[in-house]
Amino acid sequence: MSNINARARGIPRLIDNAATASQNASLIDDEVTREAITINVAAPFLRALAASEAREAGLIAKLEKAKGYLAEANCPRPCNDRPYGFSIGECVGAGECGCSDGRHLQEISDSEVGHE
Known part of the structure; x- marks a missing residue:
């Protein structure tokens, strides 16, 4: 467990130096570290994408409703x-x-x- 905690303490350094981390295979050689990097780096982008898709779906629904009102x-x-x-x-x-x-x-x- 202390090994995971030690790796977790190093995550901010890896995020700050993402380019270096991606070039240095020894830093991202194990699954736990790769998963931590993915969660901390990719998660904000995935949340933003999901929010954007939800907003787009809402706008499309409003457009369809407006088309119905106009047609009627x-x-x-x-x-x-x-x-x-x-x-x-x-x-x-x-x-x-x-x-x-x-x-x-x-x-x-x-x-x-x-x-x-």
């Missing part, structure tokens, strides 16, 4: 004698919409966001 909204100027209450989504789906709301819906529906 009444078209401000229905074409081809459509009755008032014809939705923007129906206009876009029929290929008849020329209003700015319809163009916005078409643009965000055709975008690559959330469809990787």
